[in-house]
Amino acid sequence: MSKNSEKTMAPKKQLDAIDRAQLATATGGHKSAAEIERSKAFGEVPEKNRYGARMFRDFLSYLLLSVLGIIWIMPIVWVFLESFNADPQPYQATFFPQKYSFDNYRLLFTQTDVFNFPKMFLNTLIIAIFVCIISVFFVLSVAFCMSRLRFRFRKSFMNIVLILGMFPSIMSVVAIYFILKAMGLTSSAMTIFALILVYSAGSGAGFYVMKGYMDTIPTSLDEAARLDGCTTWQVFTKIIVPICRPMIVYQAITAFLAPWLDFVLARTICRTQDTYTVALGLWSMLQKEYIQNWYARFAAGAVCVSIPIAILFMVMQRFYQESMAGSTKG
Amino acid sequence: MGRALIERADIVTGAKVTPAGTRSARPAKKKVAKKVAKDYIPPSPYSLRAALGKGDWSTRLSVLIWGMGNFTRKQIVKGVLWLAMEILAIWYFVSAGIPAIAALPQLGEKAGSKYKDADGFWHYKTVTPSVVVLLYGVIAVVFIFVFLWVWNLEIRSSYKAQCLAQKNGHAPTFRQDLHDLVDGHGEISLMFLPTLGIFVFTVLPLVFMISMAFTSYDSNHPTKFDWVGLANFKTVFGNSGNVVNIHVFISVLIWTLVWAFFATFLNFFLGMFLSMVIERKTTHGKAFWRGLFSMSIAVPQFVSLLVMNQMLQQNGAINRLLESWGWISAPLPFFTNATWARVTVIIINLWVGIPFTMMQITGILENIPAELYEAARIDGANWWQQFTNVTMPYIMFVLTPYLITTFTGNVNNFNVIYLLSGGDPQPVGSSAGSTDLLITWLYKLTVDQDNYNVGAVIGICTFLVLAVVSLITYHSSGSYQNEEAFR
Numbered sequence: 001m002s003k004n005s006e007k008t009m010a011p012k013k014q015l016d017a018i019d020r021a022q023l024a025t026a027t028g029g030h031k032s033a034a035e036i037e038r039s040k041a042f043g044e045v046p047e048k049n050r051y052g053a054r055m056f057r058d059f060l061s062y063l064l065l066s067v068l069g070i071i072w073i074m075p076i077v078w079v080f081l082e083s084f085n086a087d088p089q090p091y092q093a094t095f096f097p098q099k100y101s102f103d104n105y106r107l108l109f110t111q112t113d114v115f116n117f118p119k120m121f122l123n124t125l126i127i128a129i130f131v132c133i134i135s136v137f138f139v140l141s142v143a144f145c146m147s148r149l150r151f152r153f154r155k156s157f158m159n160i161v162l163i164l165g166m167f168p169s170i171m172s173v174v175a176i177y178f179i180l181k182a183m184g185l186t187s188s189a190m191t192i193f194a195l196i197l198v199y200s201a202g203s204g205a206g207f208y209v210m211k212g213y214m215d216t217i218p219t220s221l222d223e224a225a226r227l228d229g230c231t232t233w234q235v236f237t238k239i240i241v242p243i244c245r246p247m248i249v250y251q252a253i254t255a256f257l258a259p260w261l262d263f264v265l266a267r268t269i270c271r272t273q274d275t276y277t278v279a280l281g282l283w284s285m286l287q288k289e290y291i292q293n294w295y296a297r298f299a300a301g302a303v304c305v306s307i308p309i310a311i312l313f314m315v316m317q318r319f320y321q322e323s324m325a326g327s328t329k330g
Numbered sequence: 331m332g333r334a335l336i337e338r339a340d341i342v343t344g345a346k347v348t349p350a351g352t353r354s355a356r357p358a359k360k361k362v363a364k365k366v367a368k369d370y371i372p373p374s375p376y377s378l379r380a381a382l383g384k385g386d387w388s389t390r391l392s393v394l395i396w397g398m399g400n401f402t403r404k405q406i407v408k409g410v411l412w413l414a415m416e417i418l419a420i421w422y423f424v425s426a427g428i429p430a431i432a433a434l435p436q437l438g439e440k441a442g443s444k445y446k447d448a449d450g451f452w453h454y455k456t457v458t459p460s461v462v463v464l465l466y467g468v469i470a471v472v473f474i475f476v477f478l479w480v481w482n483l484e485i486r487s488s489y490k491a492q493c494l495a496q497k498n499g500h501a502p503t504f505r506q507d508l509h510d511l512v513d514g515h516g517e518i519s520l521m522f523l524p525t526l527g528i529f530v531f532t533v534l535p536l537v538f539m540i541s542m543a544f545t546s547y548d549s550n551h552p553t554k555f556d557w558v559g560l561a562n563f564k565t566v567f568g569n570s571g572n573v574v575n576i577h578v579f580i581s582v583l584i585w586t587l588v589w590a591f592f593a594t595f596l597n598f599f600l601g602m603f604l605s606m607v608i609e610r611k612t613t614h615g616k617a618f619w620r621g622l623f624s625m626s627i628a629v630p631q632f633v634s635l636l637v638m639n640q641m642l643q644q645n646g647a648i649n650r651l652l653e654s655w656g657w658i659s660a661p662l663p664f665f666t667n668a669t670w671a672r673v674t675v676i677i678i679n680l681w682v683g684i685p686f687t688m689m690q691i692t693g694i695l696e697n698i699p700a701e702l703y704e705a706a707r708i709d710g711a712n713w714w715q716q717f718t719n720v721t722m723p724y725i726m727f728v729l730t731p732y733l734i735t736t737f738t739g740n741v742n743n744f745n746v747i748y749l750l751s752g753g754d755p756q757p758v759g760s761s762a763g764s765t766d767l768l769i770t771w772l773y774k775l776t777v778d779q780d781n782y783n784v785g786a787v788i789g790i791c792t793f794l795v796l797a798v799v800s801l802i803t804y805h806s807s808g809s810y811q812n813e814e815a816f817r
Contacts, residue, residue, distance in 0.1 A: 061607045095651040141520040166796045171789035175535030201531035204524025232516030302633040310628035
């Protein structure tokens, strides 16, 4: 409809414009009072200035977009170029590096005695995969119960989760460490397991987006399945989960990204260098004791982490938009 | 094809044009409130009161011997499970739970006490740190509640077995019970693990931290501390404290609210402006511009923030660039002057946040029904009137919940402040820097300075601020009062 209207409107407007232009020339460039009144009413600029004004506004908006675009892209370009800087010192004399080399990447992956970047990468990957699987299951099952099932405590559960979400999460970080210690999970061998546990355990609380999506699936589907003799679990696994696929992809990528991005929990729980996650490792590289030698390699590491995350993010974006279009259209 | 048709039909009839993002952005709360009133679930008839009042001898005996009522109804497996649970619970309370609770009032023995043994050697007693005593105590108290709840379930289960046996001739078998768990009461089996996770790693830490607010657990008492009642609240809200007092608290609180306000609304209006510039009819390459601006989202936030932090140092890249252009003679005090630092974090946060707003609003702009604009034009509205009377109300209607969540998210915006400025510049003798939010102050007090008690008090205050702000704004917002305005 909207597109149609544009199409039908556009020629009309043009005709209008031509008419008026002719009228304007005919009356020697002076518009009649009624004409001016009319164009004012339609929120249009008087005919004479129209083209120029539009060009001017176009020019302004392109100028604005380009300046902002440069500002937005500058830090990213800077990290990228810095990662190839031959001089690993921070605080260079020039904005962009003067000499380029590939050494930072080579050293990042081969010189592993201080910061073992490949190990960090592997740690984070393992954690991310498990967190992804567990939290997708948790989110799906909680969202399913909240959206499709009716039982006592359902509303209380949702309210409690809402209130819990208002407590600052940083507050419980220390307490979580003590709890893990009491469970005997703080030795460096168990750290990865502990991180998986911590990242995925509370994920059931993030069910709201998924529940909103499930709310758009018509209940007639469940009812039909139940008439055919499906149990609740079968309705869940055979009807609801397949329909939720785009949302599951979104949820999975969000969960997968969490361990790559978090550094607060990791900093509290990881006590030895060999259990560091990528975020924590990169953060440590910029601390006072390391920054002199690790500055350029930090940039290289940042690029290595950003590229896969950026790709995943773009995939996620597409699925998120798809799922926002609703579940049952088409 | 079919999809397009249906979508078009939606728009033509003007029925329920759901703007993108609303489903996630609009909290499900009010919807639920209606639904619950509609499909109200009555309480189970097998209540504790009925069980104790109308139960027969075995049901009543099952108060003491768990599973008794199930055994007499031939639910052997269920009975054994209940009995095992009872034995486990008793074993736990005798061996660990009761000593843990008994140690709670004193929070363990005095640290560093030493004694002479028979041969005259000094021995240092290794005492459990108070924090461990407190943790086990809290866990034991929580277990008491869990125990009472399970006890209640057990008695009701016995009574249920009795009633069903009377009604059907026999109580449901174990197999039937299992089937009920995946079918009729699927929520129990589905919710068990997620709820357990939330309980252990969200609720328990919170209870633990809140209880710390009433102790003297700070850097002066790292191992042995005591209950001190409301003394910590007095420190935070009083004048006596050295590093933490009411002045520091008020200044941090005000900056937190100012920050959250600017971070939220500047992001919102500038992001809206940017997306409207991109969405202009005559702008070419819309997808290109959108992609350009959303690139900063795709880069992990901690990376871009750390980079920004490095670039804005006294001798960092930005100052170098400006010096080489000859625009400035001395480096700009980005993180060394309080006002500069505050403005800097707000501006950098624009860099972080505007792309998010832009993407949200772009989706909404595309969804505003065209006939609203047509009607406005016919009524003679100019561009500005269209903006204030059609675009803005629509965006506000859809985005109010989003704005509230962004506001609370900004109050809790740990990453931007901690990674970007680290709270700097820090006045001498104060525990909070000029750009510290409540949340980063809390983090510094607990993780860096080990002042857990005051940190916990600030955490509670942060919660109260958030709860009040979100309740007030939510209830006065248009989308709450008039849910159907744009339907």
